[in-house]
Amino acid sequence: MTNTTTHTIDVVSYCRVSSQGQGESGLGLEAQREYIARAAQQNGWNIVAEFVDVVSGKLAIEDRPEGKKALSACKKVKAQLVVAKLDRLSRSVHHIARLMEQIEFKVATMSHAKTFELHLFAALAEQERTFIATRTKEALAALQARADGGDVQSVEKIARRTAALEKGRTAPNRAKAGEAIRERVYRWQESVRDPIDLCIHKGGRTLKQVADCLNSKGVTTSRGGEWSSIQVSRVMKSLGLQFPLKQIDL
Structure with a gap:
């Protein structure tokens, strides 16, 4: 008989909405929480805390009020940060690359993605946003x-x-x-x-x-x-x- 032990990973949930209106209405926030809850259930993650910011994605997470607390909590309890989608963490490849050097994190919608893959997705997303901005102005x-x-x-x-x-x-x-x-x-x-x-x-x-x-x-x-x-x-x-x-x- 084989004894299988499942290793549970402690994670700190972090959500971000861009405006106070979104924060109050729950648009975006509800979806993010559901993404994270589903991924936690499927992967055996133990959510030990949750932090929510109402702030622009242009700011690095360490410069956001609740983001700074989330990073501190991760280090304190030796947990990984988890976000619903990569753009909730940051819209900047530079910010994400810098964060990768400081802490481990997971993305609920790409729960099995490796660090290199997350960096690649971030780069592609940033390029797409540049294209969209150009088309918008034109x-x-x-x-x-x-x-x-x-x-x-x-x-x-x-x-x-x-x-x-x-x-x-x-x-x-x-x-x-x-x-x-x-x-x-x-x-x-x-x-x-x-x-x-x-x-x-x-x-x-x-x-x-x-x-x-x-x-x-x-x-x-x-x-x-x-x-x-x-x-x-x-x-x-x-x-x-x-x-x-x-x-x-x-």
Whole structure:
């Protein structure tokens, strides 16, 4: 008879949302906690503490209020840090590479990934964000139509609504207004990224299934309505989210 012993790893859970609105509503935070809880159950991790930051991903984790506490807790109890997704840890390859030299960490959605693989994923994600930023600046109108999934006013409606104001605006002020619109689109995109990704992760394999999942979780469109398949399709395309490839038996 063989005696098998399972080694339990202590982990410190760390979640991050980008805005106070997300923190209060739970958008993003709920999804992150579920990712981590599932990964812990599947891999035998023992969650000994949880820390949550409401802060931009541009800051290194050691410069975030709760992130600093999370790192300290890991060192104190000799645990590994765990995040739901790599971008919750940082959006900077430099930050992630530096953290790898200080502490061991795991990513719930890539629980078996090695250090080299995590570094590679971070580099690819940073490159993709650069491409997205470039496309955003070059095609604001198209981005709004895709990102909002037809839920917010089209650029034409926004233009009509603000036409009177635009007459008295200088070029710098118009640039600032355009930047404000881009920021609003970006924030809305990020607020629904995790819920959509989680619906896919939980088995949603059609646009309708994802829409039904979002509606059942109380996640609304940018105008506060229910999701349709078309809206899900447009937002997934804008965010670069895809359904898992189907396995083909050879």
